[in-house]
Amino acid sequence: MVLTPQERMRAAEEAVRQLRESLEGVGVTFPSLDVDGVSAASTYGLPLVDLGRCNLDTALRLAAVLHERAGA
Numbered sequence: 197m198v199l200t201p202q203e204r205m206r207a208a209e210e211a212v213r214q215l216r217e218s219l220e221g222v223g224v225t226f227p228s229l230d231v232d233g234v235s236a237a238s239t240y241g242l243p244l245v246d247l248g249r250c251n252l253d254t255a256l257r258l259a260a261v262l263h264e265r266a267g268a
Contacts, residue, residue, distance in 0.1 A: 205236055208243040215245065222261045226250055 199207065208231040216229055228248020236243035250258070 199242075201239070204242055205231070208236060208245065212245055219258075224254060224258045224261060226254065 212229060212231055216226070219226060219229075226248055227250070228246065230246050230248065232244040232246040235241075
């Protein structure tokens with residue numbers, strides 16, 4: 197199945213929305229989380245999700261949440 201550019205972008209935006217919501221649910225915020233503009237402009241494959249950069253506190257909180265979930 198071939199997606200139109202609009203469908204590809206909507207799929208990527210939905211993935212970003214779900215990821216942002218899930219991260220916020222465990223107290224982690226990636227301020228730069230977004231759809232990668234370069235890959236979104238491509239006609240091949242789905243756009244990439246750019247997790248962006250985060251500060252040390254955010255990285256440690258994410259690591260703690262992942263570690264906690266892995267042990268559950």
